[in-house]
Amino acid sequence: MSTYKVRAGDGRFISMTADEIRRDLIEGSEDAADRGGIPPLEENEIDRLLDLFLDQAGVVGVQIGNQVVSTQDGGDHRINADAGSCGLALAIGRIQELHLHERAFGQDTIELGHIDYSYKAVRPIVAQEQSYVEHALLTTTSPLMYGAMPNLGLYYAPDGPYANPSDLLPAGKVKEALAAQEEASLHAQRDIVYVGTRLADSGLDAMNLDTSGSAGDADFLASLNAAEELKAKRPDLGIEMGMASEFVLGMHGRLSYKGERLAGMYPHDQVRMAEAAGVDVFGPVVNTNTRRSTPWNVARAVCFVKACVQAANIPIHANVGMGVGGIPVLDTPSLDAVSRASVAMVEIARVDGL
Amino acid sequence: MTEQELLSAATEAVVAANEEKACEVAREAVSLGLDPLRVINEGFTPGMREVGDLFERGTMFLPEVILASEAMVAAVAILEESLPADQREKTAGSVVLGTIEGDVHDIGKGIVATLLRVYGFEVHDLGRDVPLTSFVEKVAETGADLVGTSALMTTTMVGQKALEKMLKEAGLRDQVKTMVGGAVVTQYWADKIGADAYAENAQEAVAKALELAQG
Numbered sequence: 202m203s204t205y206k207v208r209a210g211d212g213r214f215i216s217m218t219a220d221e222i223r224r225d226l227i228e229g230s231e232d233a234a235d236r237g238g239i240p241p242l243e244e245n246e247i248d249r250l251l252d253l254f255l256d257q258a259g260v261v262g263v264q265i266g267n268q269v270v271s272t273q274d275g276g277d278h279r280i281n282a283d284a285g286s287c288g289l290a291l292a293i294g295r296i297q298e299l300h301l302h303e304r305a306f307g308q309d310t311i312e313l314g315h316i317d318y319s320y321k322a323v324r325p326i327v328a329q330e331q332s333y334v335e336h337a338l339l340t341t342t343s344p345l346m347y348g349a350m351p352n353l354g355l356y357y358a359p360d361g362p363y364a365n366p367s368d369l370l371p372a373g374k375v376k377e378a379l380a381a382q383e384e385a386s387l388h389a390q391r392d393i394v395y396v397g398t399r400l401a402d403s404g405l406d407a408m409n410l411d412t413s414g415s416a417g418d419a420d421f422l423a424s425l426n427a428a429e430e431l432k433a434k435r436p437d438l439g440i441e442m443g444m445a446s447e448f449v450l451g452m453h454g455r456l457s458y459k460g461e462r463l464a465g466m467y468p469h470d471q472v473r474m475a476e477a478a479g480v481d482v483f484g485p486v487v488n489t490n491t492r493r494s495t496p497w498n499v500a501r502a503v504c505f506v507k508a509c510v511q512a513a514n515i516p517i518h519a520n521v522g523m524g525v526g527g528i529p530v531l532d533t534p535s536l537d538a539v540s541r542a543s544v545a546m547v548e549i550a551r552v553d554g555l
Numbered sequence: 556m557t558e559q560e561l562l563s564a565a566t567e568a569v570v571a572a573n574e575e576k577a578c579e580v581a582r583e584a585v586s587l588g589l590d591p592l593r594v595i596n597e598g599f600t601p602g603m604r605e606v607g608d609l610f611e612r613g614t615m616f617l618p619e620v621i622l623a624s625e626a627m628v629a630a631v632a633i634l635e636e637s638l639p640a641d642q643r644e645k646t647a648g649s650v651v652l653g654t655i656e657g658d659v660h661d662i663g664k665g666i667v668a669t670l671l672r673v674y675g676f677e678v679h680d681l682g683r684d685v686p687l688t689s690f691v692e693k694v695a696e697t698g699a700d701l702v703g704t705s706a707l708m709t710t711t712m713v714g715q716k717a718l719e720k721m722l723k724e725a726g727l728r729d730q731v732k733t734m735v736g737g738a739v740v741t742q743y744w745a746d747k748i749g750a751d752a753y754a755e756n757a758q759e760a761v762a763k764a765l766e767l768a769q770g
Binding site for chain 2: 365371379416452464465490524
């Protein structure tokens with residue numbers, strides 16, 4: 202029986218028959234449907250995904266006219282920095298990196314960001330970041346975003362002023378752990394709003410609240426409250442909210458926004474919260490299971506994102522990168538997997554951008 | 556209350572994370588002269604299993620899991636008082652746990668530590684950015700059954716491989732099972748470095764730890 206090369210979730214090539222690929226596609230879709238309480242993919246959608254994986258071309262693409270915009274996150278240090286596991290360490294400056302993204306790579310938005318990529322770290326040096334925003338605006342034409350993470354982890358000991366829930370919870374100090382998260386969430390909100398208003402005053406087009414929810418529901422709440430406050434203070438400032446994972450972890454468990462409990466929310470509910478906060482573009486994340494095949498992961502990711510798109514009234518730019526959106530966990534995401542996941546997101550999930 | 560009703564009440568008290576109710580059920584079981592081990596195994600333990608399932612499904616969250624665990628521990632303590640010393644519950648095993656040197660991500664590791672305690676393990680949580688020598692020293696000091704390491708970066712996961720070597724050099728590798736996890740860690744990596752187990756998430760880490768500790 203003929204076999205086809207596909208990637209496993211950890212990036213290795215594996216061989217599967219067409220029947221095995223179809224089975225994984227159905228199981229991936231059903232897993233998302235079961236967890237998220239959403240409909241599984243339709244049979245014709247499974248058929249289209251099967252076509253994508255049976256096509257053994259190195260790269261696949263969408264039909265002319267079906268292209269979508271691409272927004273870039275991660276700041277301006279992908280090319281000029283070496284973060285150990287990513288980055289090229291080319292000897293160019295931050296503004297030159299933006300020029301490369303805009304003029305060589307054809308990104309539809311460009312993004313500045315501090316190397317630490319956390320709003321807390323940006324607050325004390327925001328004046329310097331303002332000057333970078335102003336210099337970038339003078340020499341680029343693409344919408345300029347500023348990206349960083351709420352990163353609540355930086356607000357807990359030993360890096361911040363609040364006791365660490367990761368220490369308190371295992372010790373059974375539940376009340377203290379909940380209080381620490383509530384305080385840290387408010388602190389992060391203040392930092393994001395401070396940085397956002399200062400950068401907006403320098404002419405910034407949009408903020409990216411990236412990896413929202415990475416430290417759980419208090420982290421997501423900080424992003425939502427900050428977005429709402431920023432929109433009230435600077436209505437012309439665009440806000441993109443990118444998530445950290447498909448599921449809002451209940452590190453607190455009882456936090457709510459607009460009367461809805463945040464813990465346990467999947468992308469189709471997360472986007473409703475983001476909209477209510479005034480967010481303009483939402484970036485759902487679906488995590489990759491390294492032990493399942495790329496067909497399983499892509500079908501699962503597309504199923505979640507399709508439900509998110511259907512629930513949304515704002516543009517959806519799905520995250521497709523290392524370990525998310527069906528892409529294997531590899532330092533440099535493989536083009537065969539990235540292009541298949543991207544086509545599936547556009548044609549089946551009907552995303553507005555990537 | 557019949558015996559069956561009491562067992563159901565024990566399960567419900569744990570799922571509701573209601574320590575007061577769980578203790579009340581335990582006291583009633585003792586006063587009725589019921590077999591304490593049966594009440595633990597068929598009443599309270601299924602409740603904790605259901606809590607684990609609800610956590611896995613994303614409908615119950617870490618603080619609630621801890622409260623449920625405390626309810627169970629308090630109830631079991633009451634029941635154990637009427638058991639002979641040799642039948643009292645022993646720990647499921649001893650685990651040395653930490654985020655590998657150079658890596659400061661500890662939320663996932665903290666969840667694993669919590670759930671391991673919930674399931675009866677004695678956990679020596681060394682924290683984050685833990686020097687490899689500290690893992691070796693703690694294993695030697697405690698005679699732990701398992702050592703679990705978490706890595707969230709490709710630059711730090713190599714420490715898990717180095718730890719395997721250091722445990723061998725210290726003559727401890729045959730006495731301790733190794734478990735690895737973290738966002739960038741995979742089954743393939745675990746196999747490659749010779750770790751005994753890999754877990755995708757906290758619930759699976761507990762299942763693997765129970766399997767290794769019993770094995």
